[in-house]
Amino acid sequence: MRELLRQGLLDGGLFLNGSAGPLFVRLVGDAQQFPMRWLLIIPPFAEEMNKSRRMFSLLAQQLAGQNMGVLLPDFYGTGDSYGDFADARVEIWRDDCASLIELLHAAGVTGINLLGARSGALLAAELCGQKSRIENLLLWQPVVKGRLFMKQFLRLRMAADLMRTDSAGLGIEESFAEQGGVEVAGYWLSKEFYQSFVELNINTHVQVSGRVAWYELSTQSEAKLTLPARQTIECWRTSGLVLDDAVLMGEAFWSTTEITVSDTLLARSCSFLHGAGM
Numbered sequence: 172m173r174e175l176l177r178q179g180l181l182d183g184g185l186f187l188n189g190s191a192g193p194l195f196v197r198l199v200g201d202a203q204q205f206p207m208r209w210l211l212i213i214p215p216f217a218e219e220m221n222k223s224r225r226m227f228s229l230l231a232q233q234l235a236g237q238n239m240g241v242l243l244p245d246f247y248g249t250g251d252s253y254g255d256f257a258d259a260r261v262e263i264w265r266d267d268c269a270s271l272i273e274l275l276h277a278a279g280v281t282g283i284n285l286l287g288a289r290s291g292a293l294l295a296a297e298l299c300g301q302k303s304r305i306e307n308l309l310l311w312q313p314v315v316k317g318r319l320f321m322k323q324f325l326r327l328r329m330a331a332d333l334m335r336t337d338s339a340g341l342g343i344e345e346s347f348a349e350q351g352g353v354e355v356a357g358y359w360l361s362k363e364f365y366q367s368f369v370e371l372n373i374n375t376h377v378q379v380s381g382r383v384a385w386y387e388l389s390t391q392s393e394a395k396l397t398l399p400a401r402q403t404i405e406c407w408r409t410s411g412l413v414l415d416d417a418v419l420m421g422e423a424f425w426s427t428t429e430i431t432v433s434d435t436l437l438a439r440s441c442s443f444l445h446g447a448g449m
Contacts, residue, residue, distance in 0.1 A: 187271075191247050192247060192254050194267055207281045208284065209283055211283065246259065247267060284309065284444055285299065287308070289313070293314055299377045315373045317369050384443045389421070394418045396416060
């Protein structure tokens with residue numbers, strides 16, 4: 172397994188057997204001095220993933236300089252991986268993430284870290300459940316409730332409906348009932364994916380051997396974490412987890428019109444992951 176990862180580092184990526192079809196995974200790190208600590212990035216979906224790629228790339232490059240390897244998968248139905256987004260399922264994504272963690276363990280990696288960005292935080296925290304073998308958990312602007320996220324995502328469809336000049340389009344509920352899904356901002360959201368996703372909530376029983384970081388961004392200098400975020404963090408602290416939480420200055424790169432980055436978030440994240448492994 173280590174030679175497989177080493178070759179993936181040399182090539183910049185590789186295809187693996189996913190639970191529903193070939194899964195493309197980008198790899199960044201030093202192939203000559205094989206990293207013993209790795210970060211698995213669990214991205215958001217739809218356009219948030221596309222807007223986040225630059226940040227993920229910069230983070231991976233910086234971590235490679237600290238001899239940490241990085242895995243960034245294209246989820247089933249996205250990017251260069253097999254399948255169409257219409258066929259994506261939360262269960263498939265969950266199983267593929269778990270398989271990547273097992274791959275790292277099989278390669279003899281001594282420290283496995285997770286980054287959950289936006290909706291990816293829901294799966295990342297879930298993977299840090301009972302008897303977790305994860306070292307550290309890093310969260311970027313984490314989504315706390317899948318239902319709330321989907322409500323906001325579907326607003327894109329409702330906004331598009333308001334711009335229609337005809338009345339032929341089906342509403343959201345009608346589309347789910349009659350067509351088995353709904354098109355939102357160019358993505359076909361299946362009823363099955365929607366139903367699974369809205370049941371996701373941030374895991375309040377996270378277990379890691381190291382620490383947890385919860386970072387959010389704001390352009391307001393005195394911004395504070397939201398109430399759901401503070402409640403989750405307090406629950407984790409009560410359970411004994413050591414957390415680093417902060418609202419950092421920066422734009423919401425996952426939703427800005429132009430591709431933007433946050434150097435502050437990158438620096439804080441690298442410092443967390445590097446220091447946590449010392």
